[in-house]
Amino acid sequence: MIKSVIFHNFRNMQDKKFIFNDKLNIIIGKNNSGKTNILEGIKLAFSAINNSYMKVDKSDFYKGDDNNLIEIILELDKDSIPSFNIPLPDGTEKCGFKVVIKKAPRGRYIKEFFDIEGNTVSRDVVYADDKVPDVHMIPLMRIEDIVSPGLVTGVRNLLDSEEEYEAFRQSSREGIKGQIKGKVGKFKDLAKKFNFDLDIDSTVPEISNEKLYVVDGEDTAYKHKVGSGYRAIANILLNTLSGKNTVILLDEIENHLHPALLRNLISEMKSEAFGNVFILATTHSPVAVNEFKIERIIDSTKGSVSDLNIDENSLGKINAFLCPGRGEMLVADNIVLVEGYSEEILLRKYVSDNKLNWTIVNVAGIMFEPYVRLAHALGKKCVVVSDNDRSQSSDGNEPTSRFKNLQTICDESGITLVMVDNTLETDLYNNSKLSEYVGHLKPHKKHTDIMVMKDNKSKS
Incomplete structure (x- = not known):
């Protein structure tokens, strides 16, 4: 529309x-x-x-x-x-x-x-x-829209014209459901999609002819006690029924x-x-x-x-791999991108201990590049933490082409890339930052001078 x-x-x-x-x-x-x-x-x-x-x-x-x-x-x-x-x-x-x-x-x-x-x-x-x-603004916290112990809606919201409304005003309270029967049915069907058994009640004596209660249709003993979540959903559903x-x-x-x-x-x-x-x-x-x-x-x-200035290839990857953890970068102020769970665990603790306003986002083995481009386009403060993958390079010393490409993209975006010679675990271990995690580390199979996190199958 x-x-x-x-x-x-x-x-x-x-x-x-x-x-x-x-x-x-x-x-x-x-x-x-x-x-x-x-x-x-x-x-x-x-x-x-x-x-x-x-x-x-x-x-x-x-x-x-x-x-x-x-x-x-x-x-x-x-x-x-x-x-x-x-x-x-x-x-x-x-x-x-x-x-x-x-x-x-x-x-x-x-x-x-x-x-x-x-x-x-x-x-x-x-x-x-x-x-x-019809245009409905729904600030769900607005007190006048939520009347304890249920949600009240005006009958006018469920009728299609002023003529219907005037006809309703001339009718008795008992005739309400008959006039809006189809819409009550649609409301109940929509509510069931959320596993809610909600109904619209017009029989409560203290409600005037121009008000309807949204009620819990199942629990008759506490028929009018509708929780905040129910009221929130009901408020949205009621505003879709005008036709x-x-x-x-x-x-x-x-x-x-x-x-x-x-x-x-x-x-x-x-x-x-x-x-x-x-x-x-x-x-x-x-x-x-x-x-x-x-x-x-x-x-x-x-x-x-x-x-924003994000290429289609990167947008496709972001859509494919966005998950609850990585999605945090869209609502975060300051972002640290890491490539694995060990870095995420360690840096979360460091950030928490030092009360820093940084969000750790684990790309979980997916390429950094799409998220670097997204952070840059959104103007986020961003740091990328990665080891130089020396054990995966051809001679064991030079960074891989993947890492070099990441360095280029970070340079183009003005984003800091922190490169460490060892794994993050090793650097933190060597600097006595991992006293609580020593039992979770072990030497790397190929490079025994490098400490790495034990895998999930480890008994520790």
Whole structure:
């Protein structure tokens, strides 16, 4: 649905463009780097064309300068919103719209919208376009959205029109499920994909005619005690049931979710179960990041990761070999790349003992090069630690061609490569850094002066 968004003078973004792939994308970045601003900027743009209220104040302007204009430009897939389709000279069409926000008299701010080329479009035509999507921002920690002991949703969220809503208001509480029976069924079916037995209840006396409870459909004794993870999932599912095109802006997708449930949620979001729903989420979780191919990962300050200066061969390797450990480099500040488990164990202890803000990433025998290029493209501080593989070279003394190639790539990327003559274990052993690990070391078979970690089969 949304192909890209451009921000001019919105909050911390003077001029930023973000490109999206398919219907599910994830945004990474440090705290206060602008991840939520991207979500709220998109919601603000849609509020102009679906005639919904979203407050604007001076702080929404870049550096607080409301003498400038805020411009938010969304490029959409063709026919996403037909009233914004524009014919092109080659006979094709493109679709999108631009929202301009400017200061008005008496401290007010007004929103105007145009097609993506800046042409005026009739408000009546746009407001009548039934393809204009529902847009839901879901900050899962927002207290007013979560009412103990369950999750409450407005009936209006499950009905397709104001006419249905008015008809509902005239009906009795007992008629709620009859009017939204199909959507309750869809909700229950979606919940079962997460092994949840959830239902929508309208019989609780203290709930008004315009509220519905999400309840645990199995445990009747504690029917309305729904845990945080259940509420988080239910909140997302409820916002997919309108039957219209839907945009879900999900801030910190991992909130309240066990890692296994988080993986399950992302997997279902990629499937057809969620229908015509565009989802843009933010995260700080390596678990979430690792469920996405690089093409769907967006850095809040640098843009789409796949559009950075990384060659296709490296991108392919990163997608093929990215795993929870290596995925940490996407959310880390400072990275040490190591090639094996012994280096990972030893350096993790060293980093922990010295309270250093470095993340140890084990490439587990995979070539360093793709990760060096990724770290460089993301502007990460990165150090590569590797021995010179002298025992594998032809004469036993010179570094291998693999190592020489790594040296060249690190030099090109301005990344430090630490080369040691022995294995890391030996250097640390010789410098009395491994007093706790002596029992785990043994001499190398070919080079007895080199100490190496015993393999996993060792009784020690």
